[in-house]
Amino acid sequence: MYLLVFLHFLQSLLMAVHSCPASCACTYGSSGIAELRLVQCSDPGISAVPVNVPADTVKLRLEKTLISRMPRAAFYNLSELRYLWLTYNTITSIHPSSFVNLKALRELRLDGNLLTSFPWEGLRDMPRLQTLGLHNNRLSSLPAHAALFLPNITFLDLSSNRLTILPAELLDLWFPLPGQQGVSVQRRILGLHDNPWLCDCQISMLMSLSSSLGSPVVLMDQMLMCSRSLGQAGMLLTKAELPRCMRPSVQPAATRVMSPLGSNVILRCDATGYPTPTLTWIKTSTYTGCCQQGLFENSEELPKILESFMQESPRVGVRWSIISLNGLSYKDAGEYRCQARNMAGISEAPIKLKVMGITRLSRPLKKKVQKTPSKSLSKFKKPKQTLVISKSPPVLENNILTNIPPPFNNKTKRDSNLLSKVVQVYQVDKHVSQRKMNSANTKKKNQTLIKSVSEAPDNPTGALLSAALV
Numbered sequence: 001m002y003l004l005v006f007l008h009f010l011q012s013l014l015m016a017v018h019s020c021p022a023s024c025a026c027t028y029g030s031s032g033i034a035e036l037r038l039v040q041c042s043d044p045g046i047s048a049v050p051v052n053v054p055a056d057t058v059k060l061r062l063e064k065t066l067i068s069r070m071p072r073a074a075f076y077n078l079s080e081l082r083y084l085w086l087t088y089n090t091i092t093s094i095h096p097s098s099f100v101n102l103k104a105l106r107e108l109r110l111d112g113n114l115l116t117s118f119p120w121e122g123l124r125d126m127p128r129l130q131t132l133g134l135h136n137n138r139l140s141s142l143p144a145h146a147a148l149f150l151p152n153i154t155f156l157d158l159s160s161n162r163l164t165i166l167p168a169e170l171l172d173l174w175f176p177l178p179g180q181q182g183v184s185v186q187r188r189i190l191g192l193h194d195n196p197w198l199c200d201c202q203i204s205m206l207m208s209l210s211s212s213l214g215s216p217v218v219l220m221d222q223m224l225m226c227s228r229s230l231g232q233a234g235m236l237l238t239k240a241e242l243p244r245c246m247r248p249s250v251q252p253a254a255t256r257v258m259s260p261l262g263s264n265v266i267l268r269c270d271a272t273g274y275p276t277p278t279l280t281w282i283k284t285s286t287y288t289g290c291c292q293q294g295l296f297e298n299s300e301e302l303p304k305i306l307e308s309f310m311q312e313s314p315r316v317g318v319r320w321s322i323i324s325l326n327g328l329s330y331k332d333a334g335e336y337r338c339q340a341r342n343m344a345g346i347s348e349a350p351i352k353l354k355v356m357g358i359t360r361l362s363r364p365l366k367k368k369v370q371k372t373p374s375k376s377l378s379k380f381k382k383p384k385q386t387l388v389i390s391k392s393p394p395v396l397e398n399n400i401l402t403n404i405p406p407p408f409n410n411k412t413k414r415d416s417n418l419l420s421k422v423v424q425v426y427q428v429d430k431h432v433s434q435r436k437m438n439s440a441n442t443k444k445k446n447q448t449l450i451k452s453v454s455e456a457p458d459n460p461t462g463a464l465l466s467a468a469l470v
Protein backbone atom coordinates (compact mmCIF):
# COMPACT_ATOMS: atom_id res chain seq x y z
CA MET A 1 0.00 0.00 0.00
CA TYR A 2 2.66 2.50 1.08
CA LEU A 3 4.79 1.39 -1.83
CA LEU A 4 1.91 2.11 -4.22
CA VAL A 5 1.41 5.56 -2.76
CA PHE A 6 5.11 6.18 -3.00
CA LEU A 7 5.24 5.01 -6.63
CA HIS A 8 2.31 7.21 -7.45
CA PHE A 9 4.04 10.14 -5.80
CA LEU A 10 7.24 9.41 -7.71
CA GLN A 11 5.33 9.19 -10.96
CA SER A 12 3.59 12.51 -10.43
CA LEU A 13 6.89 14.06 -9.51
CA LEU A 14 8.45 12.83 -12.74
CA MET A 15 5.41 14.07 -14.63
CA ALA A 16 5.77 17.43 -13.02
CA VAL A 17 9.45 17.63 -13.87
CA HIS A 18 9.02 16.61 -17.44
CA SER A 19 5.69 18.13 -18.27
CA CYS A 20 5.57 21.29 -20.31
CA PRO A 21 2.98 24.04 -19.82
CA ALA A 22 0.36 24.31 -22.52
CA SER A 23 1.25 26.81 -25.25
CA CYS A 24 4.95 26.68 -24.34
CA ALA A 25 7.84 24.93 -26.01
CA CYS A 26 10.22 23.00 -23.78
CA THR A 27 13.53 22.10 -25.36
CA TYR A 28 17.07 21.32 -24.43
CA GLY A 29 19.92 23.44 -25.49
CA SER A 30 23.56 22.67 -25.06
CA SER A 31 25.84 24.92 -23.13
CA GLY A 32 28.86 22.87 -24.13
CA ILE A 33 29.03 21.07 -20.79
CA ALA A 34 25.48 20.12 -20.00
CA GLU A 35 22.06 19.96 -21.58
CA LEU A 36 20.06 22.90 -20.36
CA ARG A 37 16.31 23.11 -20.19
CA LEU A 38 14.88 26.02 -22.15
CA VAL A 39 11.22 26.96 -21.98
CA GLN A 40 9.67 29.49 -24.31
CA CYS A 41 6.10 30.72 -24.06
CA SER A 42 4.95 33.32 -26.54
CA ASP A 43 1.30 32.55 -27.08
CA PRO A 44 -0.69 35.82 -27.19
CA GLY A 45 -3.43 34.00 -25.26
CA ILE A 46 -1.30 33.58 -22.10
CA SER A 47 -2.43 36.04 -19.42
CA ALA A 48 -0.67 34.67 -16.33
CA VAL A 49 2.70 33.13 -15.51
CA PRO A 50 2.34 29.35 -16.24
CA VAL A 51 2.47 27.32 -13.02
CA ASN A 52 3.93 24.02 -14.17
CA VAL A 53 7.18 25.12 -15.74
CA PRO A 54 9.73 22.29 -15.21
CA ALA A 55 11.78 22.86 -12.07
CA ASP A 56 15.11 22.31 -13.87
CA THR A 57 14.48 25.13 -16.35
CA VAL A 58 17.56 27.27 -16.86
CA LYS A 59 16.18 29.76 -19.34
CA LEU A 60 12.58 30.93 -19.42
CA ARG A 61 11.23 33.23 -22.09
CA LEU A 62 7.73 34.60 -21.63
CA GLU A 63 7.30 36.99 -24.52
CA LYS A 64 4.55 38.82 -26.37
CA THR A 65 1.84 37.56 -24.03
CA LEU A 66 -1.03 39.36 -22.33
CA ILE A 67 0.57 39.07 -18.90
CA SER A 68 0.06 42.41 -17.15
CA ARG A 69 1.02 41.76 -13.54
CA MET A 70 3.80 39.84 -11.88
CA PRO A 71 2.40 38.31 -8.70
CA ARG A 72 4.24 37.41 -5.55
CA ALA A 73 6.69 34.47 -5.79
CA ALA A 74 5.82 33.97 -9.46
CA PHE A 75 8.90 31.84 -10.12
CA TYR A 76 9.30 30.25 -6.74
CA ASN A 77 9.83 26.72 -8.08
CA LEU A 78 12.56 27.75 -10.53
CA SER A 79 15.59 28.00 -8.30
CA GLU A 80 17.87 26.85 -11.14
CA LEU A 81 16.76 29.59 -13.48
CA ARG A 82 19.61 31.67 -14.85
CA TYR A 83 17.94 33.65 -17.63
CA LEU A 84 14.49 35.14 -17.33
CA TRP A 85 13.19 37.05 -20.31
CA LEU A 86 9.84 38.76 -19.83
CA THR A 87 10.14 41.03 -22.84
CA TYR A 88 7.41 42.66 -24.91
CA ASN A 89 4.46 41.78 -22.73
CA THR A 90 2.10 44.33 -21.23
CA ILE A 91 3.43 44.19 -17.68
CA THR A 92 2.39 47.26 -15.73
CA SER A 93 3.27 46.18 -12.21
CA ILE A 94 5.69 43.87 -10.46
CA HIS A 95 5.21 42.74 -6.88
CA PRO A 96 8.36 43.44 -4.80
CA SER A 97 8.53 39.71 -3.98
CA SER A 98 7.93 38.46 -7.52
CA PHE A 99 11.46 37.17 -7.87
CA VAL A 100 11.83 35.44 -4.55
CA ASN A 101 13.92 32.23 -4.67
CA LEU A 102 15.62 33.06 -7.98
CA LYS A 103 18.98 32.37 -6.35
CA ALA A 104 20.78 31.50 -9.55
CA LEU A 105 19.39 34.17 -11.84
CA ARG A 106 22.01 36.08 -13.85
CA GLU A 107 19.90 37.89 -16.37
CA LEU A 108 16.49 39.56 -16.06
CA ARG A 109 15.03 41.26 -19.11
CA LEU A 110 11.86 43.26 -18.89
CA ASP A 111 12.32 45.35 -22.03
CA GLY A 112 9.24 46.53 -23.91
CA ASN A 113 6.68 46.52 -21.13
CA LEU A 114 4.53 49.24 -19.58
CA LEU A 115 6.34 49.58 -16.25
CA THR A 116 6.04 52.96 -14.58
CA SER A 117 8.08 51.78 -11.60
CA PHE A 118 10.37 48.93 -10.70
CA PRO A 119 10.67 47.32 -7.24
CA TRP A 120 14.42 47.83 -6.76
CA GLU A 121 14.40 46.19 -3.34
CA GLY A 122 13.27 42.98 -5.08
CA LEU A 123 16.82 42.67 -6.44
CA ARG A 124 17.79 41.37 -3.03
CA ASP A 125 16.17 38.07 -3.96
CA MET A 126 18.55 37.67 -6.91
CA PRO A 127 22.04 38.03 -5.44
CA ARG A 128 23.72 36.72 -8.60
CA LEU A 129 21.97 39.03 -11.02
CA GLN A 130 24.32 40.88 -13.37
CA THR A 131 22.14 41.93 -16.26
CA LEU A 132 18.99 43.98 -15.88
CA GLY A 133 17.13 45.15 -18.98
CA LEU A 134 14.44 47.77 -18.53
CA HIS A 135 14.73 49.33 -21.97
CA ASN A 136 11.53 50.71 -23.49
CA ASN A 137 9.26 51.08 -20.47
CA ARG A 138 7.63 54.08 -18.82
CA LEU A 139 9.87 54.54 -15.81
CA SER A 140 9.71 58.16 -14.77
CA SER A 141 11.87 58.14 -11.69
CA LEU A 142 14.96 56.44 -10.45
CA PRO A 143 14.87 56.60 -6.64
CA ALA A 144 18.05 57.16 -4.64
CA HIS A 145 17.60 53.86 -2.77
CA ALA A 146 17.96 51.93 -6.06
CA ALA A 147 21.70 52.44 -5.58
CA LEU A 148 21.59 50.11 -2.58
CA PHE A 149 20.46 47.19 -4.70
CA LEU A 150 22.48 47.80 -7.85
CA PRO A 151 26.11 47.22 -6.83
CA ASN A 152 26.29 43.81 -8.54
CA ILE A 153 24.55 44.85 -11.75
CA THR A 154 27.15 45.26 -14.48
CA PHE A 155 24.76 45.69 -17.39
CA LEU A 156 21.83 48.03 -16.84
CA ASP A 157 19.67 49.23 -19.68
CA LEU A 158 17.32 52.07 -18.77
CA SER A 159 17.17 53.57 -22.24
CA SER A 160 13.88 54.71 -23.79
CA ASN A 161 12.10 55.52 -20.57
CA ARG A 162 10.88 58.78 -19.04
CA LEU A 163 13.69 59.43 -16.62
CA THR A 164 14.60 63.01 -15.82
CA ILE A 165 16.90 62.91 -12.80
CA LEU A 166 19.82 60.67 -12.01
CA PRO A 167 20.28 60.43 -8.24
CA ALA A 168 23.71 61.37 -6.93
CA GLU A 169 23.80 58.02 -5.09
CA LEU A 170 24.00 56.21 -8.42
CA LEU A 171 26.87 58.38 -9.54
CA ASP A 172 28.62 57.52 -6.30
CA LEU A 173 28.04 53.84 -6.97
CA TRP A 174 29.12 53.85 -10.59
CA PHE A 175 32.08 56.19 -10.13
CA PRO A 176 33.36 55.53 -6.61
CA LEU A 177 35.44 58.40 -5.35
CA PRO A 178 39.05 57.64 -4.55
CA GLY A 179 38.40 58.61 -0.94
CA GLN A 180 35.80 55.91 -0.38
CA GLN A 181 37.19 53.01 1.55
CA GLY A 182 36.42 49.40 0.81
CA VAL A 183 34.81 50.17 -2.52
CA SER A 184 36.11 48.25 -5.48
CA VAL A 185 35.59 49.72 -8.91
CA GLN A 186 33.22 47.62 -10.97
CA ARG A 187 33.18 47.94 -14.75
CA ARG A 188 29.68 48.48 -16.12
CA ILE A 189 27.71 49.02 -19.29
CA LEU A 190 24.83 51.45 -18.94
CA GLY A 191 22.03 52.40 -21.28
CA LEU A 192 20.70 55.83 -20.33
CA HIS A 193 19.96 57.39 -23.73
CA ASP A 194 16.52 58.33 -25.00
CA ASN A 195 15.27 59.72 -21.70
CA PRO A 196 14.11 63.31 -21.12
CA TRP A 197 17.01 64.10 -18.78
CA LEU A 198 17.05 67.38 -16.99
CA CYS A 199 20.27 69.19 -17.86
CA ASP A 200 21.65 69.26 -14.35
CA CYS A 201 24.88 68.75 -12.53
CA GLN A 202 24.44 64.99 -12.16
CA ILE A 203 23.92 64.28 -15.81
CA SER A 204 26.80 66.48 -16.89
CA MET A 205 29.03 64.78 -14.32
CA LEU A 206 28.01 61.45 -15.79
CA MET A 207 28.91 62.60 -19.26
CA SER A 208 32.22 63.93 -18.13
CA LEU A 209 33.19 60.96 -15.99
CA SER A 210 32.13 58.34 -18.50
CA SER A 211 34.12 59.93 -21.27
CA SER A 212 37.25 60.25 -19.19
CA LEU A 213 40.16 57.90 -19.65
CA GLY A 214 39.80 54.62 -17.78
CA SER A 215 36.18 55.24 -16.87
CA PRO A 216 34.59 52.22 -15.17
CA VAL A 217 31.38 52.97 -17.07
CA VAL A 218 30.72 52.56 -20.76
CA LEU A 219 27.55 54.15 -22.08
CA MET A 220 25.74 52.18 -24.79
CA ASP A 221 24.97 55.46 -26.47
CA GLN A 222 26.86 58.66 -25.69
CA MET A 223 24.18 60.89 -27.15
CA LEU A 224 22.30 61.99 -24.07
CA MET A 225 19.94 64.85 -24.80
CA CYS A 226 18.81 67.47 -22.38
CA SER A 227 15.15 67.92 -22.88
CA ARG A 228 14.46 70.20 -19.99
CA SER A 229 16.73 72.92 -18.82
CA LEU A 230 16.87 76.66 -18.45
CA GLY A 231 16.12 77.56 -22.04
CA GLN A 232 18.28 74.80 -23.45
CA ALA A 233 15.73 72.20 -24.39
CA GLY A 234 16.92 69.68 -26.91
CA MET A 235 20.53 70.55 -26.31
CA LEU A 236 23.04 67.82 -26.73
CA LEU A 237 25.00 67.42 -23.55
CA THR A 238 28.53 68.53 -23.88
CA LYS A 239 31.28 69.45 -21.54
CA ALA A 240 30.14 73.05 -21.81
CA GLU A 241 27.66 72.29 -19.05
CA LEU A 242 30.28 71.18 -16.59
CA PRO A 243 31.37 74.38 -14.87
CA ARG A 244 28.10 74.28 -12.98
CA CYS A 245 29.43 71.50 -10.78
CA MET A 246 32.18 72.35 -8.35
CA ARG A 247 34.21 70.05 -6.18
CA PRO A 248 34.14 70.89 -2.50
CA SER A 249 36.76 73.01 -0.89
CA VAL A 250 37.12 72.80 2.86
CA GLN A 251 38.53 75.32 5.31
CA PRO A 252 38.92 74.53 8.99
CA ALA A 253 38.96 77.53 11.29
CA ALA A 254 42.22 76.19 12.75
CA THR A 255 44.46 73.31 11.82
CA ARG A 256 46.20 73.04 15.17
CA VAL A 257 44.51 73.54 18.48
CA MET A 258 45.97 73.38 21.94
CA SER A 259 43.81 73.47 24.99
CA PRO A 260 44.24 72.61 28.68
CA LEU A 261 42.78 69.55 30.32
CA GLY A 262 39.18 70.05 31.32
CA SER A 263 38.54 73.00 29.05
CA ASN A 264 35.89 73.23 26.36
CA VAL A 265 36.79 73.40 22.70
CA ILE A 266 34.79 73.85 19.57
CA LEU A 267 36.19 73.01 16.15
CA ARG A 268 34.72 74.68 13.11
CA CYS A 269 34.94 73.86 9.44
CA ASP A 270 33.58 75.68 6.37
CA ALA A 271 33.02 74.17 2.95
CA THR A 272 32.02 75.43 -0.46
CA GLY A 273 31.05 73.54 -3.59
CA TYR A 274 28.18 72.85 -5.93
CA PRO A 275 25.94 71.06 -5.20
CA THR A 276 26.22 72.13 -1.57
CA PRO A 277 28.62 69.66 0.07
CA THR A 278 27.79 67.59 3.11
CA LEU A 279 30.20 67.82 6.03
CA THR A 280 31.34 64.94 8.19
CA TRP A 281 33.63 64.99 11.20
CA ILE A 282 35.86 62.00 11.71
CA LYS A 283 38.32 61.33 14.48
CA THR A 284 41.19 59.52 12.82
CA SER A 285 43.82 59.10 15.46
CA THR A 286 44.55 59.54 19.10
CA TYR A 287 47.57 61.56 19.98
CA THR A 288 49.71 59.47 22.27
CA GLY A 289 52.68 61.74 22.67
CA CYS A 290 51.41 63.51 25.72
CA CYS A 291 51.17 61.01 28.46
CA GLN A 292 51.14 57.49 29.69
CA GLN A 293 50.01 54.82 27.26
CA GLY A 294 47.86 53.34 29.98
CA LEU A 295 45.38 56.15 29.58
CA PHE A 296 44.39 54.86 26.17
CA GLU A 297 43.43 51.39 27.09
CA ASN A 298 39.77 50.83 26.34
CA SER A 299 39.82 53.83 24.02
CA GLU A 300 37.29 53.87 21.21
CA GLU A 301 37.85 52.40 17.77
CA LEU A 302 39.12 54.79 15.14
CA PRO A 303 38.31 56.25 12.69
CA LYS A 304 35.07 57.29 14.28
CA ILE A 305 32.38 59.56 12.89
CA LEU A 306 31.44 62.36 15.25
CA GLU A 307 28.12 64.03 15.45
CA SER A 308 28.26 67.67 14.62
CA PHE A 309 27.10 70.03 17.30
CA MET A 310 25.74 72.54 14.85
CA GLN A 311 25.56 72.54 11.09
CA GLU A 312 24.14 75.10 8.71
CA SER A 313 23.98 75.94 5.06
CA PRO A 314 23.48 79.70 4.95
CA ARG A 315 23.13 79.64 1.16
CA VAL A 316 23.42 77.26 -1.77
CA GLY A 317 26.99 76.09 -2.17
CA VAL A 318 28.11 76.89 1.37
CA ARG A 319 27.99 74.86 4.56
CA TRP A 320 29.67 75.05 7.93
CA SER A 321 29.73 72.69 10.85
CA ILE A 322 31.12 72.63 14.37
CA ILE A 323 31.79 69.92 16.89
CA SER A 324 32.14 70.64 20.55
CA LEU A 325 34.34 68.86 23.03
CA ASN A 326 33.52 69.57 26.63
CA GLY A 327 35.76 68.99 29.61
CA LEU A 328 38.76 67.88 27.54
CA SER A 329 40.54 64.74 28.65
CA TYR A 330 43.70 63.23 27.17
CA LYS A 331 41.54 60.85 25.17
CA ASP A 332 40.26 63.82 23.16
CA ALA A 333 43.73 64.67 21.86
CA GLY A 334 44.50 63.54 18.35
CA GLU A 335 43.64 64.19 14.75
CA TYR A 336 40.20 65.19 13.60
CA ARG A 337 39.18 65.42 9.98
CA CYS A 338 36.57 67.59 8.47
CA GLN A 339 35.39 65.94 5.26
CA ALA A 340 33.27 67.69 2.65
CA ARG A 341 31.74 65.85 -0.23
CA ASN A 342 29.36 66.27 -3.07
CA MET A 343 28.91 64.32 -6.28
CA ALA A 344 31.78 66.17 -7.87
CA GLY A 345 34.30 65.06 -5.32
CA ILE A 346 35.56 64.94 -1.83
CA SER A 347 38.00 67.01 0.13
CA GLU A 348 39.11 67.03 3.70
CA ALA A 349 41.31 68.87 6.14
CA PRO A 350 42.96 67.56 9.30
CA ILE A 351 42.83 69.37 12.61
CA LYS A 352 45.24 68.42 15.36
CA LEU A 353 44.10 68.81 18.90
CA LYS A 354 46.59 68.78 21.70
CA VAL A 355 45.54 68.60 25.31
CA MET A 356 47.83 70.41 27.70
CA GLY A 357 48.62 69.09 31.12
CA ILE A 358 48.44 71.00 34.35
CA THR A 359 50.41 74.20 34.10
CA ARG A 360 53.49 74.70 36.18
CA LEU A 361 54.72 78.21 35.89
CA SER A 362 57.70 77.96 38.18
CA ARG A 363 59.84 75.20 36.70
CA PRO A 364 59.30 74.15 33.12
CA LEU A 365 60.65 70.65 32.57
CA LYS A 366 62.87 71.54 29.65
CA LYS A 367 63.96 68.05 28.78
CA LYS A 368 60.47 66.66 28.64
CA VAL A 369 59.15 69.55 26.66
CA GLN A 370 61.60 68.88 23.87
CA LYS A 371 60.79 65.24 23.83
CA THR A 372 57.04 65.24 23.92
CA PRO A 373 55.73 67.55 21.21
CA SER A 374 54.63 65.65 18.11
CA LYS A 375 56.60 66.01 14.91
CA SER A 376 53.95 68.19 13.41
CA LEU A 377 53.97 70.58 16.28
CA SER A 378 57.69 70.99 16.21
CA LYS A 379 57.52 72.03 12.56
CA PHE A 380 56.57 75.54 13.38
CA LYS A 381 57.83 77.95 15.94
CA LYS A 382 55.43 78.60 18.70
CA PRO A 383 55.06 82.12 19.91
CA LYS A 384 55.81 82.92 23.48
CA GLN A 385 54.21 80.11 25.31
CA THR A 386 53.33 80.24 28.91
CA LEU A 387 51.77 76.83 29.16
CA VAL A 388 54.05 73.86 29.40
CA ILE A 389 53.12 70.26 29.14
CA SER A 390 53.56 68.70 32.51
CA LYS A 391 55.67 65.61 32.92
CA SER A 392 52.89 63.29 33.84
CA PRO A 393 49.90 64.56 35.69
CA PRO A 394 49.30 62.90 39.01
CA VAL A 395 46.76 60.13 38.74
CA LEU A 396 44.66 61.71 41.42
CA GLU A 397 44.18 64.95 39.48
CA ASN A 398 43.37 63.04 36.39
CA ASN A 399 40.71 61.06 38.16
CA ILE A 400 39.14 64.13 39.55
CA LEU A 401 39.08 65.76 36.16
CA THR A 402 37.50 62.91 34.33
CA ASN A 403 34.92 62.32 36.99
CA ILE A 404 33.55 65.80 36.83
CA PRO A 405 30.38 65.97 34.73
CA PRO A 406 30.47 68.14 31.60
CA PRO A 407 30.15 71.76 32.60
CA PHE A 408 26.89 72.36 30.75
CA ASN A 409 24.14 69.87 30.54
CA ASN A 410 21.49 72.19 29.32
CA LYS A 411 21.72 72.43 25.54
CA THR A 412 20.40 75.92 25.08
CA LYS A 413 22.78 77.18 27.65
CA ARG A 414 25.61 75.41 25.89
CA ASP A 415 24.77 77.05 22.59
CA SER A 416 25.27 80.55 23.83
CA ASN A 417 28.18 79.78 26.10
CA LEU A 418 30.23 77.74 23.72
CA LEU A 419 30.08 80.13 20.84
CA SER A 420 31.39 82.89 22.98
CA LYS A 421 34.10 80.67 24.26
CA VAL A 422 36.47 80.59 21.33
CA VAL A 423 39.13 83.04 22.24
CA GLN A 424 42.65 84.14 21.80
CA VAL A 425 43.60 83.47 18.25
CA TYR A 426 47.31 83.76 18.07
CA GLN A 427 48.94 81.54 15.55
CA VAL A 428 49.18 81.65 11.81
CA ASP A 429 49.92 78.52 9.91
CA LYS A 430 49.95 78.71 6.18
CA HIS A 431 50.02 75.04 5.45
CA VAL A 432 46.69 73.68 4.44
CA SER A 433 46.86 70.02 3.81
CA GLN A 434 44.18 69.27 1.35
CA ARG A 435 43.80 66.54 -1.13
CA LYS A 436 44.99 67.04 -4.66
CA MET A 437 41.57 66.74 -6.16
CA ASN A 438 40.40 69.61 -4.10
CA SER A 439 39.62 72.55 -6.31
CA ALA A 440 42.07 75.35 -6.51
CA ASN A 441 39.91 78.09 -5.11
CA THR A 442 41.46 78.16 -1.71
CA LYS A 443 41.52 81.85 -1.19
CA LYS A 444 41.74 82.00 2.52
CA LYS A 445 45.23 80.82 3.24
CA ASN A 446 45.60 81.94 6.77
CA GLN A 447 44.89 79.21 9.18
CA THR A 448 44.57 80.18 12.74
CA LEU A 449 45.34 78.38 15.84
CA ILE A 450 42.79 78.70 18.49
CA LYS A 451 43.64 78.31 22.05
CA SER A 452 40.62 77.92 24.15
CA VAL A 453 40.54 79.21 27.64
CA SER A 454 38.30 77.80 30.27
CA GLU A 455 36.12 80.22 32.07
CA ALA A 456 36.47 79.83 35.75
CA PRO A 457 33.20 81.22 37.20
CA ASP A 458 30.69 78.71 35.82
CA ASN A 459 33.06 75.93 34.92
CA PRO A 460 34.05 73.54 37.68
CA THR A 461 36.92 72.01 35.70
CA GLY A 462 38.28 75.41 34.90
CA ALA A 463 37.98 76.34 38.53
CA LEU A 464 39.91 73.27 39.45
CA LEU A 465 42.61 74.11 36.96
CA SER A 466 42.90 77.59 38.32
CA ALA A 467 43.14 76.10 41.74
CA ALA A 468 45.93 73.86 40.57
CA LEU A 469 47.78 76.87 39.23
CA VAL A 470 47.94 78.58 42.56
Ligand SMILES: *[C@@H]1O[C@H](CO)[C@@H](O)[C@H](O)[C@H]1NC(C)=O
Nearest residue numbers: 016051052073074075076077
Ligand atom coordinates in the same frame (compact mmCIF):
# COMPACT_ATOMS: atom_id res chain seq x y z
C1 LIG B 1 5.36 24.97 -7.42
O1 LIG B 1 5.28 23.56 -7.31
C2 LIG B 1 4.19 23.12 -6.54
C3 LIG B 1 4.29 21.59 -6.42
O2 LIG B 1 4.85 21.02 -7.54
C4 LIG B 1 2.89 23.55 -7.21
O3 LIG B 1 1.78 23.13 -6.46
C5 LIG B 1 2.88 25.06 -7.34
O4 LIG B 1 1.74 25.50 -8.02
C6 LIG B 1 4.11 25.53 -8.07
N1 LIG B 1 4.15 26.97 -8.03
C7 LIG B 1 4.39 27.74 -9.09
C8 LIG B 1 4.36 29.20 -8.88
O5 LIG B 1 4.62 27.26 -10.19
Ligand SMILES: *[C@@H]1O[C@H](CO)[C@@H](O)[C@H](O)[C@H]1NC(C)=O
Nearest residue numbers: 123124126127148149150152
Ligand atom coordinates in the same frame (compact mmCIF):
# COMPACT_ATOMS: atom_id res chain seq x y z
C1 LIG C 1 26.04 41.04 -4.43
O1 LIG C 1 26.85 39.89 -4.52
C2 LIG C 1 27.26 39.38 -3.28
C3 LIG C 1 28.23 38.22 -3.56
O2 LIG C 1 27.73 37.36 -4.53
C4 LIG C 1 26.03 38.94 -2.48
O3 LIG C 1 26.42 38.43 -1.24
C5 LIG C 1 25.13 40.15 -2.27
O4 LIG C 1 23.96 39.77 -1.61
C6 LIG C 1 24.78 40.77 -3.61
N1 LIG C 1 24.05 42.01 -3.37
C7 LIG C 1 22.86 42.28 -3.90
C8 LIG C 1 22.25 43.59 -3.56
O5 LIG C 1 22.28 41.53 -4.65
